[in-house]
Amino acid sequence: MKFAAPCLALAACVLPALRAQDVHVHVSPASRGNTSSTDDFPTIQMAMDHAPDPGPGGRLYLHIAPGTYKERVWVSRRRPHTTWLGTGSDPSQVVITAARTGPTNGGTFFSESVEISADDFQADNITFENSAGNVGQAVAIAVSSDRAIFKHCRFLGDQDTLFADFGRQYYVDSYISGGVDFIFGNxxxxxxxxxxxxxxxxxxxxxxxxxxxxxxxxxxxxxxxxxxxxxxxxxxxxxxxxxxxxxxxxxxxxxxxxxxxxxxxxxxxxxxxxxxxxxxxxxxxxxxxxxxxxxxxxxxxxxxxxxxxxxxxxxxxxxxxxxxxxxxxx
Missing domain, CATH: 2.160.20.10 (Single-stranded right-handed beta-helix, Pectin lyase-like)
Structure with a gap:
């Protein structure tokens, strides 16, 4: 009597489920998606909170439509391998902005419009802004990400615009503006x-x-x-x-x-x-x-x-x- 090799049969069943697949979701101010959506969201933070997990080896892609996103966004360490792609004709078409300040939000490190804590983060064709102006510390983006890449991006602020805090980071073909210590960190x-x-x-x-x-x-x-x-x-x-x-x-x-x-x-x-x-x-x-x-x-x-x-x-x-x-x- 012949028997199928159980370990090989099991592998044939399990391996396809283990293959990583990239996840692509869309973000647009016109979206009617909600927290139960899987591929379409009205805000960037909702997409980061509720998009499917691509699993080990996969990457989460946010295709962000033109618009001004007035929100504070956090990419937690549980969301590594994330890419944000602005779909406008240039980075001024997709703007993530807030007007938070250090003096009114508990200090410099609580004033950022966007906080990136996950490794292997990428962004292309997006503007990161803190619109508070000349009022003290006001961070547009805080980046604590190893192997982070920002391409064709703009970083707008005054004091402490870009907190390049931790890890290896590469900024290319980008624009950074500010007045005082506007690229800072370790x-x-x-x-x-x-x-x-x-x-x-x-x-x-x-x-x-x-x-x-x-x-x-x-x-x-x-x-x-x-x-x-x-x-x-x-x-x-x-x-x-x-x-x-x-x-x-x-x-x-x-x-x-x-x-x-x-x-x-x-x-x-x-x-x-x-x-x-x-x-x-x-x-x-x-x-x-x-x-x-x-x-x-x-x-x-x-x-x-x-x-x-x-x-x-x-x-x-x-x-x-x-x-x-x-x-x-x-």
Whole structure:
């Protein structure tokens, strides 16, 4: 008598159910979906809360229709591998906005319009905004995500616009605006082929590395810094939020309104400025002259600058290639 191999038969039944499948849902202000929907929702948060789980190896895609989404959105750590795709003709067509402030919501870290806590998050063609204006800390987006990618996105605010907080993050072909410390935190983040726009005299970055062994820092490369509304007053590339703050500008166009000193000491907020690593390489524009930079700033050699290229600086132990991953987005 012949018997079917039970383990093989079981595998044939179980394996199809274990295969990961991407989940695609749609978000639109015109949607009549509700919390029992599976693929159509009126708000981004409702989609994040109620869309089906793609399972291990799958990815959740939100196709977000043009509109202004006046909501506070949280992507929890239980929603890794999520991609938001704005379906408008440009990022100004899909806007996620709120007007929360630190002074009225319990501090800086409770003021964000959007909070990303899940790893492997991606966004393309979307605007993240905090519309509170010049009223103190008001975060547009807080990102605590490893292997996060933002492509063709806009980040709009004033003070503390973009909290690049934790993990490896890659921003490409994007636009970031603000007035004071508007890129801040302790992620390892690269801003590539982007525009950094300052709207009043202040500081572009406030990076917060706390030890010399942390592989964190900000790299602005192949980008452009622009300025308006400064009334003839200079601005600075950054100031140290923590003692081992690290920021590198390279292959980037700097305007004439940049302070000749380049960097600010935050009135000795960092105990020992020799621990700070602020560096430049091969920048262009009227603000790229380094002859009057602060004595604790660094001018890199080509060999030193190589380690700050996106594929190297963000590689990690898993050999992540953010440039290749970003190229897969629309």
């Amino acid at each position: 992620a390892a983040a690269v801003f590539d082929k982007s525009e950094i726009h300052i709207i009043r005299p202040g500081y572009l970055t406030a990076q917060s590395r706390t030890t010399p062994t942390q592989a964190t820092g900000y790299v602005i490369t192949h980008s452009r810094v622009t300025a308006e509304g400064l009334d003839g007053k200079p601005f600075h590339l950054g100031r140290p939020w923590r003692a081992y703050s690290r920021v590198v500008f390279m292959y980037t166009e700097l305007p004439e309104t940049l302070s000749p000193q380049g960097w600010h000491d935050w009135n000795s907020n960092a105990a020992d400025l020799t621990k700070v690593f602020y560096a430049e390489f091969a920048n262009t524009g009227a603000g790229a002259n380094t002859s009057q930079r602060v004595p604790w700033a660094h001018q890199l050699t080509a060999t030193q600058a190589k380690q700050f290229e996106p594929q190297i600086f963000l590689k990690g132990t898993d050999n992540w290639n953010p440039v290749a991953e970003a190229a897969k987005l629309p």
